[in-house]
Amino acid sequence: MLEHTPQVRSAPPIDAALDAALAACADEPIRVPGAIQPHGLLLSLAGQPLRIQQVSANCAGASGLDCDALLGMLLSSLIPAHQAQLIEQAYAQGPSADGDPLRVSFGEADYSAALHRHEHLLIIELEPFVQPAQEQSRTITRVLRNLQAASTLETLFDISVHEIQALTGYDRVIIYRFEPEGHGKVVAQALTGSLPSYSGLNFPASDIPAQARALYRLNWIRVIPDATYVPVPLVPVLRPDTGQPLDLSFSTLRSVSPVHCEYLKNMGVQSAMSISLLEDGELWGLITCSHPAPLLVPREYRDACALIGQLLSVKICAIFASQIQQGREGKVLMLGQLAEAMASADREILAGLATRADLLQSLPQATGVAVLIDDDLQLFGSCPTPVQVRVLHQWIRDVGLTRKKLNERTQGLQGLGLFHSAALQQEHPPAAAYRDVASGVIAFVLPKPVDNAVIWFRPQLTSSMQWSGNPADHLHPGSVGAASQRLHPRQSFDMWEEQVVGIAQPWSRGDLYAAEDIRRSALEHDLERQVRREQEAVRMRDELVAVVSHDLRNPMSIIIMQCGMMQRWAVSDSSLENRHIRRALGTIENATTRINSLLEDLLDTARIEAGRYQLSRQPLSVTGLLEETCALLVTLTNAKQIELNCTAADGLVIDADPERIFQVLSNLVGNAIKFTPQGGTIDIDVIADGGDVLFKVADNGIGIPAQNLPYIFQRYWSAKEGNPRGNGLGLYISQGIVAAHGGRLWAHSDPGCGSVFTFSVPAHSGPVTANERVVLKQSGTTARLAQSISGKLERQQLENRATRAGLLNELNHRVKNTLATVQAIASLTASNSDSLATFRQSFDARLLALSQAHDALARAEWLSSELEDLIAQLQRTDGGTRRILLLGDPVTLEPRTSLSLSMVFHELMANAVQHGALSALHSSPGGHITLTATLNAATSPRTLKLHWLEADGPPVAATTFEGFGFRLIRRSIERELNGTAQVRFAATGLSWCMTLPWLEKADGDS
Incomplete structure (x- = not known):
């Protein structure tokens, strides 16, 4: 055993040759090796009926025909008709062709045929048929029953490895779990014979490259009966139909990488089998079987092992879920108390957590916790310094969270809004300065304009890791100058011990989910407060708009009335000074009227946004509505000599508020008047459309540019050309009124040709009475428009009378002046003419x-x-x-x-x-x-x-x-x-x- 005790383990330097070898390994075409292992035969077929496209070279010996002769042959020419018919039926079923093996006669022998479809091909893999032993089904039933009874992972793993060893005859069977850092760890082992024990050892992540792990997710089982085999090539090497290599991702006979065969040889293994263990679709680990001599496990037993792997995967997920649920249930009381503390906080939500720091710290079993609320940082327990915590928070907020979301692919934790790590300094090297208190971290950040975060800490655990060989020497390239620079696996698998630092006790899933529950609860409480604040702000705004509108409308109305009276008094005096006064009074009246209308528009806008737009619906005759509407609006069109036409189908009745519908019509016609030239035409047309009635207001004005159409119904948006005084609320309010009626408003326009605004209103569905008529109330928009028109007409009449009198006086004055001038010219000209x-x-x-x-x-x-x-x-x-x-x-x-x-x-x-x-x-x-x-x-x-x-x-x-x-x-x-x-x-x-x-x-x- 070698010992190595660096303070912090880091990756060894990679020289150029090793770097090139690693790149070559990553690019190795393991899905399309162009060859199979020799313990079986492979045929690829396509078409209806099925014809052979490619075969493995050993098909020639098995069938007695050359490979070239096999290519293009019908499947029914090679195997018995009833077997070919079963395969044809399986191919016709589509992707569901993957199923139980069939017994097929090929040449002079019987084979177990496994079928799968891929890229419109049917791939048949043949292995020598072995008659299943009569006790096989009883053995499989017993294994599955024992696995089903296991209640802990340790028991489950132990049963699995021993049952698979008994079923297959392999000397060593281990369960190999992938750790969050990427490497694998042996968590269970069944061992007989001469192979060494790997129990508890760790294997570097590079032992199983990423592309190999991807294949393990696709296939439950992979077998290598003899690692010293000579690959059997495919004939032809490339697919005849596409010219591409045949994809063998789902093939059990697929030839494996030479690097892996060398890896098995260095391990002292000649036969191997791997069974995938998945959790939520991700590769959790492997069951690996090893034997020092060649060993071919029959397909039926391998299928039983694959079934064990699938059941084990399900049990792993179930036990993990149960453990997580138990952990979460154990924290329910603490979560409730912390949620109550956040809800009762006066200021910021996280301030409530700081009042229960003991619960907050013990929730994920942390030794310290930091609560950050903008400039206020509170530390509880064992934590880094305030400066270090703030720097760490900025890194987590700006880098760590994003990196975690992009790169996290283990343990099914995608989607958690947390940053978490048990080896912080590996992700954030400056954290090495405080690894004694914060090697493990869980953190979340609230999405607010100020900094709000909670960070939990755990210290490092000084411990040792036992590796199968030195992890720094697990791969090496071939010798420089050699014909091949491919990667070679390590030679030694002896136990190698390493002292590790900067790693904390891993966070359990219960810890992570508890932190996520706190984050979600904080977000919910914060969102609830924001909603209440916004609702209160809307209420106060509505009240303010209503008060301001009410308080200003009265003086505005008085100003308008006084301006009208003063204009009537001044109209009888045609002096230059009085004409200037009348002009100024008209300007004041127009500005005041505009302010009054703007106040009404703002009040309507507030009602629409608050969803409290009030309507007084009643059955309305469309004809009567148009008569009253056009009678008022025609006065506005006369000023520009615009022709206003109103037409409606007979008998149309709508359910609507007459004043509000008039408000929509007056707004649409008013806009049309603004943008229609002198002498133009505006048409109001009303038709039935199913259960709705459509009002169309069309003009032949300048139209609306296509780039402006998406914005015309937005509030405060107004085209500046030809509309310098528009406030951008008219169409927004009109749309709100129509929507409150259950209809919609839309526009179509051709620049230079005019615009058509259309809105729908539900038709009246009840009985129609003969004397239905429209009475527009003298309030709101109708009153303002009627009052404005009435006042203007009265003043216009007075001004016309004054103007006629003034013109007569002016004519008399000018004629007298002209006659006097002519008389003077005649007199003076005569006195100077000879x-x-x-x-x-x-x-x-x-x-x-x-x-x-x-x-x-x-x-x-x-x-x-x-x-x-x-x-x-x-x-x-x-x-x-x-x-x-x-x-x-x-x-x-x-x-x-x-x-x-x-x-x-x-x-x-x-x-x-x-x-x-x-x-x-x-x-x-x-x-x-x-x-x-x-x-x-x-x-x-x-x-x-x-x-x-x-x-x-x-x-x-x-x-x-x-x-x-x-x-x-x-x-x-x-x-x-x-x-x-x-x-x-x-x-x-x-x-x-x-x-x-x-x-x-x-x-x-x-």
Whole structure:
């Protein structure tokens, strides 16, 4: 015996050759070896009737035919017809073809034939038939009865190994259990003969690689009668139909890895058999049988051993479940007390656990426990330091839990929300610093924004492990430079003892499930508190919304009423100041109405979210509902000259709340009005659809982009294009109202073509009375809409009467002004004309200028005109040569200013054409005029500066004499527009600088 006592065992270094050999071993094709063991025959068949595709090479000797001759033959040509018929029937049954062996005559001998289907092939394995002994059934019955009577694992294991040894004749039979760390441990043994004892020894995990363990999960039994066998190849090597190797995963004759045969040889074993033990579908362990000489156990006895393995697996699961249940039942009282402590905690749930630290620590039989609640860390019993615990908690939260969920494949513990380990430093190396108190750990973390966790600790157990050979030397590659670098098993299986540190007493399943019960209870209590807090928050929110809505709606209604009254008082006064006041009052009224509607929407939203939307259902005639609805809504569509059409099938009656259905319709129509252009169409159509009535609101507006459709019914979502004032609640509330009626609301839209919103309402199922009609209550949405329409109509009528009176006064005023202007033009023109022809020419030109100014203002509805339009008129006077350049700020002129400036520009233009820059006789072809407009908003009042500059004209001589044109310019600027005008006779050309008060888009002339 060798002794090795390192402080902490770690994996030995792996050189490049060993690394390559390990990789080659992991990739070894053990499922498709292309060969079988020689104690049987194999045939693969397919088709109907069955034809042979592949055979093992030893079929030639057994059948007396060459392998090439066997390929393609019908099965019925090789074995008796009745046997072939049984096999054909088994193949036709599909995957259920796997069944009891059949006795088959092949060549000159009888065989026991095992059948299984795989990848559309029927694989037949033949072994020499052995007549079962008459006592076999009695032996199997006795074995099963003894196993059934066992009540403990130790008794169960002992009975199993001795009964299997008696049944098969193997010298050594052991039960080999896989430990959580991956290695195997011998927990039971039956031994006769010369083979050494392995009782209590541990075997490295690498003795059975992962791909071999996967095959053990698929097959209950594997047998090697003689480990020194020469493999029998398949003919052909590859499947003819696919060109791939034949998968022998479920074959009992499958040739095994040469590494494993060498492993058996080094162990002193020539014959071996393994039986799988499963727990919840996972490989729990193996029953391994060994013999120093070749030994072939008949198939019938092997099947009995497989049945023992299956029963043993069931008993293992049952005993484990019973032990777990007993452990959990023993902890029920503690779990109840801890749950009560959490429920009664004032603040955080885990604070209640800290008040019962003694129970919490003893629940999984821990020596210490830590309770972490954000910045508060409480330690009880033997624990690492607070700093070490916090670092450990962060690692468990960020790394350990995730790694455990991904990698845990043993003991059926998948799904537990715990981190647990009996060798913490192997997973978290910094834990080696405190392994004396915390080599074993169970922990859970609550999913909250603050840190909440419970961590249990167990100290390390300084002990020894006995291995079958040195675990550091269990594998080695071939010699460097050799033809093969494949992996070779170890040579020695002598007991090797190792002192281990950093490993605690393993946590039992009862311990883990108790910790999971506490975690689940903590989550449930925490969730219950969160639900109560959320319910209370919803209740308080609803109360707040109701109070705020009620308290604000009254003053809002008063403001709306006062605004309406003030607008009616102000409408009779058409002065400019009162028009500004009316405009401001309208803005206040609109904003207040919007706030009032928003308060109602918020209240409706709170009711919908709380599931307390109240309805007053009654049988409603759809025709009557549409009549009242359209009568109110048509007023809204008139503003944009939109055509509103309402149609409904005869006799439709629904069970609905009239005011709420009207609220839905008004919202859908209101949205359609927003997004439908001037002169568009909106159609409301109602039809029957089974037990429902469908309301469709269609428009030919801009439509809804496809990417927006999934969001339009979400609260607070609103398309910004064309809807800058939308609050995103209308469709959400409408959907809630329809859902409260038991219907649904949906939309379809084609961008650029329009949208269709459809909602369903249950049809009235009772008797229909003849005089059913709809009465919309004067409250809520209906009242708000009706009040708004009524007030607007009343004010509109008053404003229309005032406007007509104002227009008559304005017309009288403008006609008088125009006649006075014409009279002055005629008088002054006559006084400055030396002949009738001259008078007529000048008078006609000035009247034309005045007429063009009036035309421009008429086109702008006497609201305003643009300076550039006046200059465009001058361009036409110049024959369209465009020698007048307008620079500076864009200017919008109120009517009086526009008329006066039109006359001024006419006089300036006439002078330029006759004597100045545009004169054909005195100026060069490049003569031109530049008019620069400058707005000065910094002065009070704001001013408009116009600079008229002629260039490339005849020389200009200064003069003090002012003709009629100059006097008309000054009179218009200074008297009519209250501005100033200065003229400069520069060598480069005439220059006029005019400054006047600027009113942009004024309401009209006074």
